[in-house]
Structure formats: structure tokens, C-alpha cells
Amino acid sequence: MHYLENSTHSKAELDRICCSWLTIVEDLREENALLIRLLAAVLSTTVTQEFVETAEKYQARFLIVEEGLLLLRHEIGEQRQWLKGKQKGTNPHSPERLQRDIDRTELDFVTLRANFLQFAGVERS
Numbered sequence: 001m002h003y004l005e006n007s008t009h010s011k012a013e014l015d016r017i018c019c020s021w022l023t024i025v026e027d028l029r030e031e032n033a034l035l036i037r038l039l040a041a042v043l044s045t046t047v048t049q050e051f052v053e054t055a056e057k058y059q060a061r062f063l064i065v066e067e068g069l070l071l072l073r074h075e076i077g078e079q080r081q082w083l084k085g086k087q088k089g090t091n092p093h094s095p096e097r098l099q100r101d102i103d104r105t106e107l108d109f110v111t112l113r114a115n116f117l118q119f120a121g122v123e124r125s
Contacts, residue, residue, distance in 0.1 A: 011083045014095055018080045021102050025073045028109055035116055036062050042120045058116050065109060072101060
């Protein structure tokens with residue numbers, strides 16, 4: 001996690017930070033996709049109504065995560081365009097807010113992943 005402490009960063013430094021955020025977002029998207037595939041595999045072997053209902057809730061959460069990650073990716077892309085001077089006007093997104101969003105997304109995802117793996121009966125090594 002990067003911490004932007006109201007210090008001044010050059011546009012090049014902010015662009016590098018944005019690139020690291022994009023890597024985090026893409027890694028989370030890949031892991032989210034893996035969890036969706038695991039959910040499908042687990043559902044193919046278990047068919048109790050309660051299990052299916054809980055699985056549907058996880059599926060909905062995974063879709064919400066994907067939407068949030070796509071939005072973050074878009075906002076980071078807008079930030080990079082602005083940093084490179086390709087987008088005019090004021091800074092579209094505060095780097096501090098983007099950092100908070102990335103941090104919160106990571107923490108929420110770690111919790112979701114742990115809860116889902118416990119639900120699915122998968123040990124995480």
C-alpha cells in the first residue's frame with residue numbers, strides 16, 4: 001500500500017503510483033475471477049438449498065467487486081490521462097481519495113475472500 005501524506009509528488013511519481021494501483025486492481029480482478037470459478041466448481045458438487053442461497057449471495061458480491069474494480073481502473077486511467085496533460089481541466093480524482101479507495105477495496109476483498117474460502121471449505125495456504 002502506498003501512503004500519500006499530503007506531500008508533493010511530481011507528476012511522474014504520481015503516474016508511477018497510478019501504475020502500481022492498476023497492478024493491484026488487475027491482481028484483484030484475476031483473483032476475483034478465480035473465486036467465481038471456484039464458486040461454480042463448489043456448486044456443481046453441493047445442492048442443498050441453504051448452500052445455494054449463500055452461494056448466490058457470494059456470486060452477487062463478486063459481481064459488485066468486479067464493478068468496483070472496473071470503476072477504480074477507469075478513475076486511475078483518467079488520473080493518468082490528466083497527469084500526462086491529455087485531459088484538460090482540474091485534477092479529476094484526488095490521489096489521496098484514490099489511495100483510500102484502493103486500500104479499502106483491498107481490505108474488503110481480503111475479508112470477502114477469507115469468508116468465501118471458509119464457506120467453500122477451502123484451506124488457504
